Every structure is written in C-alpha cells, then in structure tokens.
Amino acid sequence: MIFKAGYPETVVDKILQVTLQSNNFAYFAIDDQGQLLNHGGELSSLGMPAWKPGQVILDDALFLSGYLPMSRDYEYIESWETNAGNIIDVHLFDDQDQTWIILVDKTSDREWESSARQSGNELRLLKQRMQQSTDFVPDGEPHTQFDFFESLNMMALVANEDGSFARLEPVSDRFRSIYPESTETSQSLYPQRKFPFVENFLVDAREIWKDAGNPRRIRSGPWIEDDRGSEVALEAIALNWKGNNLLFLEVLDEGYHLNQSFLQIGREGVLMNQVLEKEVRKQTLEIRAREEEIALRLVCAADSRDDGETGSHIRRLGLYSELIAKHLGWNDADAEEIRIAAPMHDIGKIGIPDHILKKPGQLTESEFDIMKLHPEIGARILSNSDSPLVQMARDICLGHHEKWDGSGYPYGLAGEKIPISARIVAIVDVFDALIHRRVYKDEMPTDKAILLMQEGRGLHFDPELLDLFVKLKEQMTEIAFDYSNPIGDDLNEAASIFNDIHLLRPKV
Amino acid sequence: MSKFKVCMLGAFAVGKTSLVQRYVHSIFSEKYQTTLGVKIDQKSLHLGDKTLEMILWDLAGEDEFINVRDSYLRGSSGGVLVADGTRAETLDIAFQLRDRLFAEVGQVPLILVINKSDLRDQWTIDTAQFEQLREDGWQVLETSARDDSNVEAAFRALATRLLAMNSS
Numbered sequence: 001m002i003f004k005a006g007y008p009e010t011v012v013d014k015i016l017q018v019t020l021q022s023n024n025f026a027y028f029a030i031d032d033q034g035q036l037l038n039h040g041g042e043l044s045s046l047g048m049p050a051w052k053p054g055q056v057i058l059d060d061a062l063f064l065s066g067y068l069p070m071s072r073d074y075e076y077i078e079s080w081e082t083n084a085g086n087i088i089d090v091h092l093f094d095d096q097d098q099t100w101i102i103l104v105d106k107t108s109d110r111e112w113e114s115s116a117r118q119s120g121n122e123l124r125l126l127k128q129r130m131q132q133s134t135d136f137v138p139d140g141e142p143h144t145q146f147d148f149f150e151s152l153n154m155m156a157l158v159a160n161e162d163g164s165f166a167r168l169e170p171v172s173d174r175f176r177s178i179y180p181e182s183t184e185t186s187q188s189l190y191p192q193r194k195f196p197f198v199e200n201f202l203v204d205a206r207e208i209w210k211d212a213g214n215p216r217r218i219r220s221g222p223w224i225e226d227d228r229g230s231e232v233a234l235e236a237i238a239l240n241w242k243g244n245n246l247l248f249l250e251v252l253d254e255g256y257h258l259n260q261s262f263l264q265i266g267r268e269g270v271l272m273n274q275v276l277e278k279e280v281r282k283q284t285l286e287i288r289a290r291e292e293e294i295a296l297r298l299v300c301a302a303d304s305r306d307d308g309e310t311g312s313h314i315r316r317l318g319l320y321s322e323l324i325a326k327h328l329g330w331n332d333a334d335a336e337e338i339r340i341a342a343p344m345h346d347i348g349k350i351g352i353p354d355h356i357l358k359k360p361g362q363l364t365e366s367e368f369d370i371m372k373l374h375p376e377i378g379a380r381i382l383s384n385s386d387s388p389l390v391q392m393a394r395d396i397c398l399g400h401h402e403k404w405d406g407s408g409y410p411y412g413l414a415g416e417k418i419p420i421s422a423r424i425v426a427i428v429d430v431f432d433a434l435i436h437r438r439v440y441k442d443e444m445p446t447d448k449a450i451l452l453m454q455e456g457r458g459l460h461f462d463p464e465l466l467d468l469f470v471k472l473k474e475q476m477t478e479i480a481f482d483y484s485n486p487i488g489d490d491l492n493e494a495a496s497i498f499n500d501i502h503l504l505r506p507k508v
Numbered sequence: 509m510s511k512f513k514v515c516m517l518g519a520f521a522v523g524k525t526s527l528v529q530r531y532v533h534s535i536f537s538e539k540y541q542t543t544l545g546v547k548i549d550q551k552s553l554h555l556g557d558k559t560l561e562m563i564l565w566d567l568a569g570e571d572e573f574i575n576v577r578d579s580y581l582r583g584s585s586g587g588v589l590v591a592d593g594t595r596a597e598t599l600d601i602a603f604q605l606r607d608r609l610f611a612e613v614g615q616v617p618l619i620l621v622i623n624k625s626d627l628r629d630q631w632t633i634d635t636a637q638f639e640q641l642r643e644d645g646w647q648v649l650e651t652s653a654r655d656d657s658n659v660e661a662a663f664r665a666l667a668t669r670l671l672a673m674n675s676s
Contacts, residue, residue, distance in 0.1 A: 196513075196548050196563055204579055221577060222545030233545060260544040266573055267520050267542050274595065278632070 034058035070094040159245035164188040197223040205238030209245040292340045314343035316483045320428035341393035345400045348378025395419035423462040510560045518590035519601040520569025523623040526653035543568045581612040593631040617669035619647045626652040
C-alpha cells in the first residue's frame, strides 16, 4: 500500500488538477493583499498569465477590481475578456481568510454556471475539511484525513501486481450500493469482475500504466449501471502517478445528465428535420406528379389534332429520354425533368392549320414551310419562364428538328450547339415513329429501324448519343412494348374532348 | 456455460436499447431516450441442451455527435446490426459499423435487424435488397420492439450462430 495515513498535499493537488481540467475549470486563491496562494487547472488555456505562488496578481487580474475584499460569500462576473482575448466567466467565493476564484470559459450557459457554482462550493468544502482535519484516526481502513473522493463522487483504487485493486478510501454511501462488494475488503477488489465495462477499459489502462513516465490519463467514456432500480452513469479514469497505477471510478451525475440532455435535444432535432425533409420530398413528388399529369393531358389534347400522335407516344418519348439521361449520368431530378419536358416537343403544332396538319398526302413545299414553323411556335409558347422544366421543354421544342450536321430546321444548328435535351428527343422521336404504325405507314421492326437510324449517325443524329441509344436497345424496346397500346383512357378522353371542341369551331 | 459479448450496433434512434429492454426485461417505452455511453445487460438462454449467456453491450448510436469507440468493440463474439425501416440511411450506418467491428475483432457472427416493423407503412428502406443480403448469407429479421415481434427470434438466431462458431 502506498497511502497509509492521509494523502500528501501533492497528491491532492494532482487529483484536483485532473478534476478541474476535465471540467474545463481553473482556479486560483489569493489573500486580501492580492497575493497568489495556490492555483489549479489550466489557467493559461483560459488566457491567464503564468503566475507563481507569492506573486501579487491584482494588476493582471483587473476584473477583480472593486470586488475585493468581498462583502458577500459569492460574486459572479460574467463574460470578462482577458488580455489574451478569451472570454471567461468568473465565480468568486469568499473563504473567510482567503478567496477562491473559479474561472469558466465562455461556452458556459446557465447549467454550466450552476455546475461551476457547485464545483466552487465543493472546493470550498474540501479546503475547509483539509483545514479542519488535523488528526489521523486509525480505523483499520486506509483513510485520508478528509472525504476527498466522496466529495467528488469518486472511488480511488490503486492497482496491485496480482491484478486486484486496493481501495484508497472508505467506501462512500454512493459506491456502497453501486458496488457492494467493495465494502468487504479494501485490499483485493476486482472491479473488472463486477463491471464488464471496466474489464474492457483495463486493457487501455494497462497501456498507460506500462509507461511510468507518461503523465497522460485516459477516460473510459460513460457507462451505465443499475443502482437500486435507477440508472447511474459512471466513468473510469486511469493514470500513472509517480509509478502508482491509479484507477478512479466516478459517478457522473449532473454533468452526464446535462450532456445527455444536450444530446437528446440535438438528436430529436435531427429526427424532426428528417421527418420534415421526408414530408417535403413526398409533397414535392406529389406536386411533380400533378404537374406531369397536367402537362401530359394538355400535350395530348394539343397533339390529338395530328392523327399520327397518341397519348402513349408522348409517354414513351418521355420514358425513352429519361432512360438515356440516366445513362448519361444525369441526376434524378434532371432525368425526371426531361421525362416531363420531352412530351411537349410538338406542342407548337397547335399553331399549324388543320388542312396542313391533317393532310393525308405529301405536303407541298409551301405547306412544309408552314409546318416547319411548329418548333418556333412551341418555343414561343414556352418562352420567358423561370422554371427549368419549361426552359428545357422550350429547348426541346426549338431543337428537336435540328440535325447534327446542321441540315435541320429552324436555324440549321449543328453539333453541340443543339441543346442535348433536343438531341436526345430527336433520336427517340424518330425511333418511336418508325416502330409504330401510323395511318400513312406500317410499323417497322425494331432492328430494322435502328439500322436505318444508324445511317443517320453523325448526320441527323449525335453519334455518341445514338451509340448509347443503340446500347439501350433492349430497354427501349421494353418501354415501347409496355406502352404499345393506346394507354390511359384518361388521356385519350382529354384528346377526344379537345377534338369535339375543335370540330365545332367554324372553319375559316 | 459459454459467455459471449454481443454489441448492439446502429445509428441513433433505431431502437437498439428498446430491443435489449424488450428482450432482457420484457418492457418497452414509447419515449425516445437517447443512450449516452454504454449499457450492459446479460441474458441467459437455452438452445437445445446448451445454455449460453449473452453479455449485451448497448452502445450509443453513431451520428454526427457521437462516435462509437473502437475499444468498446474489443472482445466481441458477435453483433446485432440494427437499422430503422423508416430511415433507409440507417442501413448504411449499420454496415459501416459492421466494417469497424470486423476490423477490430475479425469476422464474427452477425444478424441484421430491421426494426420498427409496426410502422411498416412508413418504411423507406428497400426490402428488395433483403433478398440479396440473404443470398449473400445474411440473416435478416424484421422486428418490432414495440410489438415484441421477432425480438426473441433475432437474439436466438444470433445465439445459434454463436454456438455454431464456438463448436467449430
């Protein structure tokens, strides 16, 4: 055993320092002349100078001006800025013949102030006990002259060579119930058998103890034990002090519950955010689905004047385009936009007269010139919108008859000057038209259609996009098959209503 | 009697503590109470003619506030990976913790538990991937600590694997 009768003052100082540092406190004690008696914790980390006992420090600690000598037991100075620019809170405790001062950093709040106040009081009590205890009372227990560790809710143990531990203090009431076995002996305790958590921690502790010159201490982090039906949080601390392997078991109490409260609040906030985000995502999807439905119904109604176009055709066009976009690495939102925008590619046909649009035979040159206006008409309909979706639809309207070699219309754009969305739709529009029957032509087998389209590689179509399209042939065919029938009675209904209205219109 | 250290691993609020409480103490609390630190419980169970004791380490959930200390995983014989069916992202966190467990103790028996099956209508997790996981040899169970659904089965499934590992 190392401590047979009370702790040397240096031990007390060491333990105090460990405790103070772990709680981000520092303290110093001065007499009524401003002379430093003692200090602990990391004063320098709080921006205080490196004082030495006996030094008069009032000139460095201007925040004490007017407070000393103290007229009350306790004073509190909030948010003082030190010369080093640190913001500190200061707690002053009058200890009759000297003054204890506790410093707390600016991250404090009301709970921390309370904690600081409590720590200050504990230190005062501790010091009073130190002064009051002058006699060692042998009682068969290793015993200090004050209940130091009890006041800190700690049990102090020193490691024996055989793996057991010797207790350095009488068992406090707190540990009597948490660790009843510790009352049976003070010499050969095995906290690792009682607490599996400690057994695990001792692996790390032994690493620290191996190196006698290593002043480092390690903390286990909190663990929870049952104490007469309620939970109590503990933490183990291991350190090596002058060759002695010390293990402290600490009841965390307020500090733990405070941290747990913060964590609870933080996590509940995160959970709430997740719920809200999920709800926003869900509602966005619903809105997007409604937008898509409205767009499809209107486009279908407009296109219904053109006997070649059907509701299923415009749906397929969107799906083909989305498939290509995804394989180009577009994000989900952009791929979704082209699915909705692509069906609007021919919306400009609404401005083409019936006798041209519905003409069963070949168009004359002048008729074709009028027909070629539909991309610009569509673009005008969709212009001046802030919506990225509508802007993309406009690009598609305007560019889906442009050709890679510049021979298309309306502007004869070439290559990448044609927006990519329009280049995609140019491919899938031709593909879908080829493989489906129209009143003026039979359907073409898929392979034959693709062979035909490949003749336009680098002429009509963007070569790289066409290659990708060919790679996706099977999935394209699946879409074509899945949506091969005039699906969506709802859409066709919308189209027929539009037609009825249109037929009632007087012919000019 | 064989003793096995088993870690409960998963993101925060997936129900690790609730599963342990349900399994060990047959209780369930509706209130979410975050775990800070480690809570250790023990449970003995009989499998055929064998008895084993599981030392269940209920670790604080992993998130931006708290990291599971690797030292807590030391000496683990197995683990219960817990994900929340209503929060798909918790499955990724469970797998990240699996990797850390394997790095610490090697390949030990695990089961994957998708908790909160009582809220199945709110699940965002893609259950189709369970089939792939099962094909890869994972034991995947859908549990509810609230309804006490599959909780015992999950721990017994792990116990069976632990015993099999122990005897091999």
